[in-house]
Amino acid sequence: APSLKKGIIRLLPDTLISQIAAGEVVERPSAVVKELLENAVDAGATQIDIRLENGGIRRIAISDNGCGIPPEQLQLALTRHATSKITSLDDLENVATLGFRGEALASIASVADLTLQSRTAEQPHAWQIRGNDPSRILTPSSGTQGTRVEVNELYANTPARRKFLKSEQTEYGHCAEIVRRIALAQPGIRFTLTHNGKITAQYNANNLPQRCNQILGETFSQSQLPVDLTVGEGKDKLSLNGFIGLPTASRTRGDMQYFYVNGRFVRDRLLTHAVRAAYEDVLHGNRFPVYILYLTLDPSRVDVNVHPAKIEVRFRDSRAIHHFIYQSISRILAQTMEPGPDTEEQ
Numbered sequence: 001a002p003s004l005k006k007g008i009i010r011l012l013p014d015t016l017i018s019q020i021a022a023g024e025v026v027e028r029p030s031a032v033v034k035e036l037l038e039n040a041v042d043a044g045a046t047q048i049d050i051r052l053e054n055g056g057i058r059r060i061a062i063s064d065n066g067c068g069i070p071p072e073q074l075q076l077a078l079t080r081h082a083t084s085k086i087t088s089l090d091d092l093e094n095v096a097t098l099g100f101r102g103e104a105l106a107s108i109a110s111v112a113d114l115t116l117q118s119r120t121a122e123q124p125h126a127w128q129i130r131g132n133d134p135s136r137i138l139t140p141s142s143g144t145q146g147t148r149v150e151v152n153e154l155y156a157n158t159p160a161r162r163k164f165l166k167s168e169q170t171e172y173g174h175c176a177e178i179v180r181r182i183a184l185a186q187p188g189i190r191f192t193l194t195h196n197g198k199i200t201a202q203y204n205a206n207n208l209p210q211r212c213n214q215i216l217g218e219t220f221s222q223s224q225l226p227v228d229l230t231v232g233e234g235k236d237k238l239s240l241n242g243f244i245g246l247p248t249a250s251r252t253r254g255d256m257q258y259f260y261v262n263g264r265f266v267r268d269r270l271l272t273h274a275v276r277a278a279y280e281d282v283l284h285g286n287r288f289p290v291y292i293l294y295l296t297l298d299p300s301r302v303d304v305n306v307h308p309a310k311i312e313v314r315f316r317d318s319r320a321i322h323h324f325i326y327q328s329i330s331r332i333l334a335q336t337m338e339p340g341p342d343t344e345e346q
Ligand code: ADP
Pocket: 035, 039, 040, 043, 064, 066, 067, 068, 069, 077, 078, 082, 083, 084, 085, 099, 100, 101, 102, 103, 104, 105, 106, 146, 147
Protein backbone atom coordinates (compact mmCIF):
# COMPACT_ATOMS: atom_id res chain seq x y z
CA ALA A 1 0.00 0.00 0.00
CA PRO A 2 1.22 3.52 -0.70
CA SER A 3 2.56 5.27 2.35
CA LEU A 4 3.28 8.88 3.14
CA LYS A 5 6.78 10.04 3.80
CA LYS A 6 6.85 10.93 7.43
CA GLY A 7 7.00 14.47 8.72
CA ILE A 8 7.01 16.58 5.59
CA ILE A 9 4.27 19.14 5.89
CA ARG A 10 4.63 22.02 3.49
CA LEU A 11 2.61 25.12 2.88
CA LEU A 12 1.32 25.00 -0.69
CA PRO A 13 2.18 27.83 -3.05
CA ASP A 14 -0.58 30.42 -3.50
CA THR A 15 -1.32 29.52 -7.10
CA LEU A 16 -1.81 25.88 -6.19
CA ILE A 17 -4.07 26.84 -3.27
CA SER A 18 -6.17 28.85 -5.70
CA GLN A 19 -6.27 26.06 -8.26
CA ILE A 20 -7.45 23.60 -5.62
CA ALA A 21 -10.07 26.01 -4.35
CA ALA A 22 -11.17 26.80 -7.90
CA GLY A 23 -12.24 23.19 -8.33
CA GLU A 24 -15.12 23.83 -5.95
CA VAL A 25 -16.34 27.05 -7.53
CA VAL A 26 -15.41 26.69 -11.17
CA GLU A 27 -16.10 23.15 -12.23
CA ARG A 28 -17.17 24.05 -15.79
CA PRO A 29 -17.93 27.03 -18.04
CA SER A 30 -21.46 27.42 -16.67
CA ALA A 31 -20.02 27.93 -13.19
CA VAL A 32 -17.97 30.84 -14.53
CA VAL A 33 -21.07 32.25 -16.20
CA LYS A 34 -22.96 31.97 -12.92
CA GLU A 35 -20.30 33.78 -10.89
CA LEU A 36 -19.89 36.56 -13.44
CA LEU A 37 -23.63 37.06 -13.83
CA GLU A 38 -24.06 37.22 -10.07
CA ASN A 39 -21.40 39.90 -9.89
CA ALA A 40 -23.18 41.90 -12.58
CA VAL A 41 -26.49 41.58 -10.72
CA ASP A 42 -24.84 42.63 -7.46
CA ALA A 43 -23.39 45.65 -9.30
CA GLY A 44 -26.88 46.88 -10.13
CA ALA A 45 -26.67 46.28 -13.88
CA THR A 46 -29.79 46.69 -16.02
CA GLN A 47 -28.24 45.23 -19.16
CA ILE A 48 -26.00 42.17 -19.31
CA ASP A 49 -24.39 40.79 -22.40
CA ILE A 50 -23.02 37.22 -22.41
CA ARG A 51 -20.81 36.07 -25.26
CA LEU A 52 -19.62 32.49 -25.43
CA GLU A 53 -17.33 30.70 -27.78
CA ASN A 54 -17.13 26.91 -28.04
CA GLY A 55 -19.56 26.35 -25.19
CA GLY A 56 -17.63 28.80 -23.06
CA ILE A 57 -14.51 26.65 -23.11
CA ARG A 58 -12.66 28.94 -25.48
CA ARG A 59 -14.18 32.20 -24.30
CA ILE A 60 -16.72 33.66 -21.92
CA ALA A 61 -17.12 37.44 -22.07
CA ILE A 62 -19.69 39.13 -19.89
CA SER A 63 -20.31 42.86 -19.86
CA ASP A 64 -22.64 44.82 -17.67
CA ASN A 65 -23.63 48.44 -17.16
CA GLY A 66 -23.41 48.25 -13.36
CA CYS A 67 -21.52 50.44 -10.92
CA GLY A 68 -18.05 49.42 -12.07
CA ILE A 69 -14.88 49.00 -10.02
CA PRO A 70 -12.58 51.97 -9.27
CA PRO A 71 -9.13 51.47 -10.87
CA GLU A 72 -7.33 51.35 -7.52
CA GLN A 73 -9.51 48.36 -6.57
CA LEU A 74 -9.12 46.28 -9.71
CA GLN A 75 -6.19 44.33 -8.38
CA LEU A 76 -8.01 43.66 -5.11
CA ALA A 77 -11.02 42.36 -7.03
CA LEU A 78 -8.78 39.54 -8.30
CA THR A 79 -7.45 38.74 -4.84
CA ARG A 80 -8.80 35.80 -2.91
CA HIS A 81 -11.07 36.62 0.03
CA ALA A 82 -11.37 40.24 -1.04
CA THR A 83 -14.95 41.45 -1.32
CA SER A 84 -16.89 44.68 -1.15
CA LYS A 85 -20.04 42.88 -0.07
CA ILE A 86 -19.54 41.95 3.58
CA THR A 87 -17.26 43.19 6.32
CA SER A 88 -18.42 41.31 9.41
CA LEU A 89 -20.05 38.17 10.72
CA ASP A 90 -23.20 40.19 11.19
CA ASP A 91 -23.19 41.06 7.49
CA LEU A 92 -22.67 37.42 6.65
CA GLU A 93 -25.76 36.48 8.61
CA ASN A 94 -27.84 39.09 6.83
CA VAL A 95 -26.29 38.87 3.40
CA ALA A 96 -28.42 40.50 0.70
CA THR A 97 -26.06 40.15 -2.27
CA LEU A 98 -25.58 37.02 -4.35
CA GLY A 99 -21.83 37.02 -3.74
CA PHE A 100 -19.91 37.49 -0.51
CA ARG A 101 -17.03 35.00 -0.46
CA GLY A 102 -14.66 37.10 -2.51
CA GLU A 103 -13.17 34.17 -4.33
CA ALA A 104 -14.85 33.86 -7.72
CA LEU A 105 -12.63 36.18 -9.75
CA ALA A 106 -9.47 34.91 -8.07
CA SER A 107 -10.49 31.29 -8.65
CA ILE A 108 -11.37 31.86 -12.29
CA ALA A 109 -8.11 33.76 -12.84
CA SER A 110 -6.17 30.79 -11.47
CA VAL A 111 -7.62 28.38 -14.03
CA ALA A 112 -8.03 30.59 -17.09
CA ASP A 113 -6.72 33.69 -18.78
CA LEU A 114 -8.91 36.41 -17.24
CA THR A 115 -9.09 40.07 -18.17
CA LEU A 116 -11.09 42.45 -16.03
CA GLN A 117 -12.09 45.80 -17.45
CA SER A 118 -14.14 48.35 -15.61
CA ARG A 119 -15.25 51.94 -15.52
CA THR A 120 -17.13 53.74 -12.76
CA ALA A 121 -19.28 56.83 -13.27
CA GLU A 122 -16.37 59.00 -12.08
CA GLN A 123 -13.79 57.72 -14.54
CA PRO A 124 -13.26 59.31 -17.96
CA HIS A 125 -12.37 55.93 -19.46
CA ALA A 126 -12.09 52.28 -18.47
CA TRP A 127 -9.08 50.48 -17.00
CA GLN A 128 -8.13 46.89 -17.39
CA ILE A 129 -6.03 44.31 -15.63
CA ARG A 130 -5.00 40.83 -16.66
CA GLY A 131 -5.18 38.05 -14.09
CA ASN A 132 -2.05 36.17 -15.00
CA ASP A 133 0.11 39.21 -15.53
CA PRO A 134 2.38 38.93 -12.49
CA SER A 135 2.98 42.68 -12.38
CA ARG A 136 -0.76 43.32 -12.49
CA ILE A 137 -0.33 46.55 -14.42
CA LEU A 138 -3.43 48.60 -15.14
CA THR A 139 -3.85 49.71 -18.71
CA PRO A 140 -6.29 52.35 -19.87
CA SER A 141 -8.89 51.19 -22.34
CA SER A 142 -12.08 52.35 -23.98
CA GLY A 143 -15.42 51.29 -22.57
CA THR A 144 -18.63 52.68 -21.17
CA GLN A 145 -19.62 52.55 -17.52
CA GLY A 146 -19.71 49.05 -16.11
CA THR A 147 -17.58 45.97 -16.12
CA ARG A 148 -16.44 43.49 -18.70
CA VAL A 149 -14.82 40.21 -17.77
CA GLU A 150 -13.27 38.04 -20.41
CA VAL A 151 -12.28 34.48 -19.59
CA ASN A 152 -10.22 32.69 -22.20
CA GLU A 153 -9.19 29.04 -22.46
CA LEU A 154 -10.70 27.66 -19.30
CA TYR A 155 -8.46 25.01 -17.75
CA ALA A 156 -5.79 25.37 -20.42
CA ASN A 157 -3.15 25.18 -17.66
CA THR A 158 -4.82 22.32 -15.78
CA PRO A 159 -5.29 19.69 -18.52
CA ALA A 160 -6.59 17.04 -16.12
CA ARG A 161 -9.61 19.23 -15.45
CA ARG A 162 -10.07 20.27 -19.03
CA LYS A 163 -10.47 16.61 -19.94
CA PHE A 164 -13.60 16.45 -17.82
CA LEU A 165 -15.40 19.06 -19.87
CA LYS A 166 -18.13 17.68 -22.10
CA SER A 167 -18.86 18.56 -25.70
CA GLU A 168 -19.18 22.17 -26.74
CA GLN A 169 -22.95 21.76 -27.13
CA THR A 170 -23.37 20.25 -23.66
CA GLU A 171 -21.32 22.97 -22.01
CA TYR A 172 -23.26 25.59 -23.94
CA GLY A 173 -26.53 24.01 -22.72
CA HIS A 174 -25.42 24.33 -19.10
CA CYS A 175 -24.44 27.96 -19.65
CA ALA A 176 -27.78 28.77 -21.29
CA GLU A 177 -29.61 27.19 -18.34
CA ILE A 178 -27.66 29.39 -15.91
CA VAL A 179 -28.67 32.45 -17.92
CA ARG A 180 -32.33 31.35 -17.79
CA ARG A 181 -32.15 30.80 -14.02
CA ILE A 182 -30.75 34.21 -13.36
CA ALA A 183 -32.98 35.95 -15.90
CA LEU A 184 -36.04 34.44 -14.20
CA ALA A 185 -35.02 36.04 -10.93
CA GLN A 186 -34.16 39.41 -12.48
CA PRO A 187 -36.98 40.65 -14.70
CA GLY A 188 -35.59 44.18 -14.35
CA ILE A 189 -32.39 43.24 -16.22
CA ARG A 190 -32.14 42.69 -19.98
CA PHE A 191 -30.00 39.74 -21.02
CA THR A 192 -28.50 38.87 -24.37
CA LEU A 193 -26.77 35.55 -24.89
CA THR A 194 -24.55 34.96 -27.92
CA HIS A 195 -22.90 31.68 -28.87
CA ASN A 196 -20.22 31.53 -31.57
CA GLY A 197 -21.32 34.90 -32.90
CA LYS A 198 -25.06 34.16 -33.07
CA ILE A 199 -27.63 35.54 -30.64
CA THR A 200 -29.22 32.49 -29.03
CA ALA A 201 -31.40 34.10 -26.37
CA GLN A 202 -32.66 37.53 -25.57
CA TYR A 203 -34.70 38.30 -22.47
CA ASN A 204 -36.15 41.77 -22.62
CA ALA A 205 -39.54 41.50 -20.94
CA ASN A 206 -39.39 43.68 -17.86
CA ASN A 207 -42.09 42.16 -15.72
CA LEU A 208 -42.17 38.78 -14.11
CA PRO A 209 -45.17 37.18 -15.88
CA GLN A 210 -43.80 38.12 -19.29
CA ARG A 211 -40.28 37.06 -18.38
CA CYS A 212 -41.65 33.68 -17.24
CA ASN A 213 -43.56 33.23 -20.48
CA GLN A 214 -40.52 34.16 -22.47
CA ILE A 215 -38.39 31.58 -20.72
CA LEU A 216 -40.80 28.81 -19.77
CA GLY A 217 -42.87 28.95 -22.92
CA GLU A 218 -46.49 29.10 -23.98
CA THR A 219 -47.54 25.75 -22.55
CA PHE A 220 -46.68 26.89 -19.08
CA SER A 221 -48.18 30.33 -19.46
CA GLN A 222 -51.51 28.81 -20.49
CA SER A 223 -51.74 26.44 -17.57
CA GLN A 224 -50.20 28.33 -14.69
CA LEU A 225 -51.72 29.36 -11.40
CA PRO A 226 -50.45 32.46 -9.65
CA VAL A 227 -49.00 32.13 -6.17
CA ASP A 228 -48.96 35.19 -3.96
CA LEU A 229 -49.05 34.52 -0.25
CA THR A 230 -47.60 36.15 2.81
CA VAL A 231 -47.76 35.15 6.46
CA GLY A 232 -46.31 36.80 9.54
CA GLU A 233 -44.83 40.22 10.02
CA GLY A 234 -41.46 41.88 10.48
CA LYS A 235 -38.67 39.36 10.91
CA ASP A 236 -41.21 36.51 10.85
CA LYS A 237 -42.61 37.44 7.49
CA LEU A 238 -42.64 34.64 4.92
CA SER A 239 -43.75 35.23 1.33
CA LEU A 240 -44.21 32.83 -1.51
CA ASN A 241 -44.77 34.20 -5.00
CA GLY A 242 -44.60 32.95 -8.54
CA PHE A 243 -46.49 30.47 -10.64
CA ILE A 244 -47.22 26.78 -10.44
CA GLY A 245 -48.26 24.67 -13.40
CA LEU A 246 -51.47 22.70 -13.55
CA PRO A 247 -50.99 18.92 -13.55
CA THR A 248 -51.62 19.02 -17.31
CA ALA A 249 -48.40 20.98 -17.71
CA SER A 250 -46.38 18.41 -15.77
CA ARG A 251 -43.36 16.82 -17.35
CA THR A 252 -41.48 13.55 -17.39
CA ARG A 253 -38.39 15.30 -16.04
CA GLY A 254 -37.88 17.82 -13.29
CA ASP A 255 -36.32 20.24 -15.73
CA MET A 256 -38.76 23.10 -15.27
CA GLN A 257 -38.63 23.56 -11.55
CA TYR A 258 -37.27 26.87 -10.44
CA PHE A 259 -37.09 27.69 -6.77
CA TYR A 260 -35.54 30.89 -5.47
CA VAL A 261 -34.78 31.87 -1.92
CA ASN A 262 -34.32 35.61 -1.54
CA GLY A 263 -33.58 35.89 -5.24
CA ARG A 264 -31.06 33.06 -5.30
CA PHE A 265 -31.75 29.92 -7.34
CA VAL A 266 -31.45 26.90 -5.08
CA ARG A 267 -31.80 23.16 -5.30
CA ASP A 268 -33.00 22.11 -1.92
CA ARG A 269 -34.51 18.78 -0.93
CA LEU A 270 -36.74 20.30 1.69
CA LEU A 271 -38.27 22.77 -0.75
CA THR A 272 -38.60 20.27 -3.59
CA HIS A 273 -40.22 17.84 -1.21
CA ALA A 274 -42.73 20.39 0.08
CA VAL A 275 -43.89 21.21 -3.47
CA ARG A 276 -43.93 17.59 -4.53
CA ALA A 277 -46.00 16.61 -1.48
CA ALA A 278 -48.52 19.34 -2.25
CA TYR A 279 -49.00 17.86 -5.74
CA GLU A 280 -49.35 14.33 -4.43
CA ASP A 281 -53.14 14.14 -4.81
CA VAL A 282 -53.31 15.67 -8.25
CA LEU A 283 -50.22 14.33 -9.96
CA HIS A 284 -49.79 10.63 -10.46
CA GLY A 285 -47.01 8.38 -11.59
CA ASN A 286 -43.61 9.84 -12.04
CA ARG A 287 -44.68 13.17 -13.48
CA PHE A 288 -42.87 16.30 -12.37
CA PRO A 289 -44.70 19.53 -11.66
CA VAL A 290 -43.58 22.70 -13.38
CA TYR A 291 -43.10 25.71 -11.16
CA ILE A 292 -41.30 28.90 -10.56
CA LEU A 293 -41.44 29.97 -6.95
CA TYR A 294 -39.83 32.76 -5.02
CA LEU A 295 -39.57 32.42 -1.28
CA THR A 296 -38.74 35.59 0.57
CA LEU A 297 -37.81 35.64 4.23
CA ASP A 298 -35.59 37.50 6.63
CA PRO A 299 -31.97 36.70 5.64
CA SER A 300 -31.13 35.77 9.22
CA ARG A 301 -33.44 32.75 8.91
CA VAL A 302 -31.45 31.13 6.14
CA ASP A 303 -27.79 30.21 5.86
CA VAL A 304 -26.57 30.55 2.28
CA ASN A 305 -22.97 29.83 3.16
CA VAL A 306 -23.32 26.04 3.09
CA HIS A 307 -21.80 25.29 -0.28
CA PRO A 308 -19.12 27.13 -2.31
CA ALA A 309 -21.47 27.49 -5.27
CA LYS A 310 -24.26 28.54 -2.85
CA ILE A 311 -26.83 26.33 -4.52
CA GLU A 312 -27.79 24.75 -1.22
CA VAL A 313 -29.21 26.59 1.74
CA ARG A 314 -30.03 25.74 5.32
CA PHE A 315 -33.06 27.06 7.11
CA ARG A 316 -33.11 27.87 10.78
CA ASP A 317 -36.73 26.69 11.08
CA SER A 318 -37.06 24.19 8.28
CA ARG A 319 -40.29 22.62 9.49
CA ALA A 320 -42.14 25.92 9.47
CA ILE A 321 -40.86 26.65 5.95
CA HIS A 322 -41.85 23.21 4.70
CA HIS A 323 -45.29 23.57 6.23
CA PHE A 324 -45.84 27.03 4.75
CA ILE A 325 -44.94 25.92 1.24
CA TYR A 326 -46.86 22.69 1.43
CA GLN A 327 -49.98 24.41 2.75
CA SER A 328 -49.84 27.28 0.30
CA ILE A 329 -49.54 25.10 -2.75
CA SER A 330 -51.97 22.39 -1.67
CA ARG A 331 -54.61 25.04 -1.10
CA ILE A 332 -54.19 26.64 -4.49
CA LEU A 333 -54.28 23.26 -6.19
CA ALA A 334 -57.31 22.10 -4.19
CA GLN A 335 -59.26 25.25 -5.07
CA THR A 336 -58.46 24.88 -8.74
CA MET A 337 -59.06 21.18 -9.01
CA GLU A 338 -62.62 21.50 -7.59
CA PRO A 339 -65.32 20.43 -8.03
CA GLY A 340 -63.60 17.15 -8.52
CA PRO A 341 -64.43 13.73 -9.99
CA ASP A 342 -65.97 14.69 -13.33
CA THR A 343 -63.50 17.39 -14.31
CA GLU A 344 -61.04 14.94 -15.80
CA GLU A 345 -59.63 17.49 -18.18
CA GLN A 346 -58.64 20.17 -15.67
P1 ADP B 1 -17.69 38.41 -4.35
O1 ADP B 1 -18.71 38.55 -5.43
O2 ADP B 1 -17.97 37.24 -3.47
O3 ADP B 1 -17.47 39.67 -3.58
P2 ADP B 1 -15.82 38.12 -6.53
O4 ADP B 1 -14.47 37.49 -6.61
O5 ADP B 1 -16.89 37.57 -7.42
O6 ADP B 1 -16.28 38.05 -5.02
O7 ADP B 1 -15.66 39.67 -6.83
C1 ADP B 1 -14.77 40.43 -6.01
C2 ADP B 1 -15.20 41.89 -5.96
O8 ADP B 1 -15.02 42.49 -7.23
C3 ADP B 1 -16.65 42.12 -5.61
O9 ADP B 1 -16.86 42.14 -4.21
C4 ADP B 1 -16.94 43.44 -6.28
O10 ADP B 1 -16.58 44.52 -5.44
C5 ADP B 1 -16.03 43.46 -7.48
N1 ADP B 1 -16.74 43.06 -8.71
C6 ADP B 1 -16.68 41.87 -9.34
N2 ADP B 1 -17.43 41.86 -10.45
C7 ADP B 1 -17.99 43.08 -10.55
C8 ADP B 1 -18.89 43.71 -11.48
N3 ADP B 1 -19.36 43.04 -12.54
N4 ADP B 1 -19.26 44.99 -11.25
C9 ADP B 1 -18.78 45.66 -10.17
N5 ADP B 1 -17.94 45.12 -9.27
C10 ADP B 1 -17.57 43.85 -9.44
